[in-house]
Amino acid sequence: MDASFYARIGGQPAVTAAVDALYRVVLGDDRLTDYFDGLDLARLKDHMVALLSQVLGGPAEYTGRDLRGAHFGLDIIPEHYDLVGAYLIGVLAGLGADDEVLTAVRAVLRESAGDVIG
Numbered sequence: 309m310d311a312s313f314y315a316r317i318g319g320q321p322a323v324t325a326a327v328d329a330l331y332r333v334v335l336g337d338d339r340l341t342d343y344f345d346g347l348d349l350a351r352l353k354d355h356m357v358a359l360l361s362q363v364l365g366g367p368a369e370y371t372g373r374d375l376r377g378a379h380f381g382l383d384i385i386p387e388h389y390d391l392v393g394a395y396l397i398g399v400l401a402g403l404g405a406d407d408e409v410l411t412a413v414r415a416v417l418r419e420s421a422g423d424v425i426g
């Protein structure tokens with residue numbers, strides 16, 4: 309991912325807005341809430357920030373588990389992966405991300421699918 313995409317969507321303030329929006333739509337969807345059951349709010353926000361940073365080529369501050377390790381045993385099905393991906397694209401489009409950014413994000417989502425889907 310081109311690191312400039314992070315700046316192009318508006319840097320830290322845009323990413324914070326995107327995290328808040330993604331958090332609301334993902335947790336507001338009862339097909340997805342069970343995955344996050346029992347996780348505290350801070351962990352959930354960490355998840356959203358890590359997810360967004362990964363797909364936007366933002367600062368590599370994340371030093372936690374790799375994608376495969378983080379999602380191992382969650383049994384995430386392809387439909388739910390696609391749903392979260394669609395929400396993410398919608399949130400970024402809503403923030404004014406251009407087509408080039410959205411195309412690159414879709415490519416990262418395709419590449420990451422095998423590590424996240426159970």
Ligand code: HEM
Pocket residue numbers: 340343344347351354355358359360362363372373374375378379382384388389392393417420424
């Ligand atoms: C490309 C897409 C995704 C990326 C980059 C991503 C990134 C991450 C990362 C980095 C973590 C570790 C966070 C930490 O240990 O603090 C994590 C954990 C987690 N992810 Fe994702 N994620 C993605 C998609 C999904 C999807 C589609 C779901 C569910 C539908 C999901 C559910 C979870 C849950 C429940 C955890 C917490 C696991 C635990 O703490 O035991 N993720 N994700």
